[in-house]
Amino acid sequence: MTLYAELHRHLGGSVVPRILWRYFQRHASDLIERFPDYPDFEEFYTRSRNTLDEYLELHTLVESVQTVQTLPYFIYRLIRGAYIFENLAYLELRYTPYLRTPDSLSQSERIDKMAEIVDVVGIASRVPEYPIVTSQILCAHSRLPYEVNKAIIDLAASKQEYVCGIDIAGGDSHYAERLDEFIGLYEYARSLGVKTTGHLYETTAGCYPEMLPYLMRIGHGIQIPLLHPELLAEVARNKQCLEVCPTTYLKTGTLDDIKQLKIVFDRCFDAGVDIAICTDNAGLHNVRLPFEYESLLTHDIINFEQLKACQEAAFRHAFAWGGRDRPASILTSLLQA
Template structure:
């Protein structure tokens, strides 16, 4: 059995439609009162959106119910599906902890509660019977104040047993007016020994070269090989990996045809830039990681050799994978030793 690493999955977008529907039925039926039956909800939840902003609005639907009390429910089902249906050996979950705190509290109170959210996600993940190595990436948010984003970086530094990195999310078109501030936050994170990734070059609105030197991995980054291939040699020198999430670009209207990704893979491979294939929001898409692999092969975007290289890169660039090799190599060593007996 081949085991995989998933480097880019959002906690809010990871809940598959059926699980979310059942939760709403039992706890918040008003949120689904507009839908006559489940199939109507699934169609609404997973359909293609026109823009990234419209797509991100769906996150608020899930964030509002991922509270201290309900997070174990969602984490358990997420990891169960990841192990049984996706063969994941490693999973990095990313989210903004501030957005899991009660909205009726003051900003300072919500900041204080973020540590509890991180603890709940971490302890629940570690207490389950499924053998998946997990870690958290805490997302700064383009629409949150500087004080909150700095507190998120501080929390990442304080909770290293559960947190492996920080990210920047929330819609890339909103970065421009706060770019100096965001650069300072990344510099602060790196100076504190925190690993970094960030949602940049996902859309044509998110191309900020100023942020690239501060990222160890690049969230999406597909516009670099598509529009700015001259930047690829610098990415290769910095050993930066793109977290490419194929279905996302169709769901957000960023690409019209998934086959446009063929140029992304070809140019990155030619330049020596690693790609990790990811799901981003497996629940919103109703698509699991092995299907992302299969889809890329079916459309002749990559071949099997390229797929294996991307799978190797995912483990190599994983922020908290504790072993020097991917699971397949470890299992092959065990198999070889047993055959020599």
């Protein structure tokens, strides 16, 4: 059995439609009134959107029900599915902890509550019957104030038993007006020894070369090979890995056809830039990581040798894997012995 690493999965978008709908049935009568029949809900939840901003609005639907009390319910089912249906050995979950705190509280009270959220996610992610190495990436957010984002970075630095890095979310087109602020936050994170990734070069409006030096991995990054291939040599020198999430670009209207990703993979392989294939929002897409692999193969975007290289890159760039061999190598050694 091949085991995989998933480096880019959002907690808010990881809940598969059936589980979310059943939760609404039992605990959210106001929401279930909109979707009394499951097929209608699945169609609404998983359909493509016109823009990334429209797509991201769906996260608020899930964030509103992911609380201290309910997170163990959702995470147990997430881990179970990842182990049984996706063969994951390693999983990084990313989310904004502030958005899981009660919005009835003051900003300072919500900041204080974030540590509890991280602890709950960390404890709930460790399920003995489904052994997966898990860690969290805490997301600053383009629409949250500086004080909250800085507190998220401080929290990441103080909770390294559960947290392996930081990210910035909220749509890369919204960084421009606060670019210096976000660069300063990344500098601050690196000074604390916090590992970094970030949603960047996902859309044509999210191309900020000034941010690239502060990232160890690049969330999406597909516009680098598509529009700015001159940057690939620098990305390769910096040993930065692109976290490419194929289905996302069709769901957000960023690409018209999955075959457009062939340029992304070809140019990255030619330049020596690593790619980790990811799901991003497996629940919103109603897909799992092996489907992303199969889709790229059947559309002749990559071949099996390139797929293997991407799978190995995912373990190599995993923030909390610790430099260990990927599981397939360990099993091969046991068989040879």
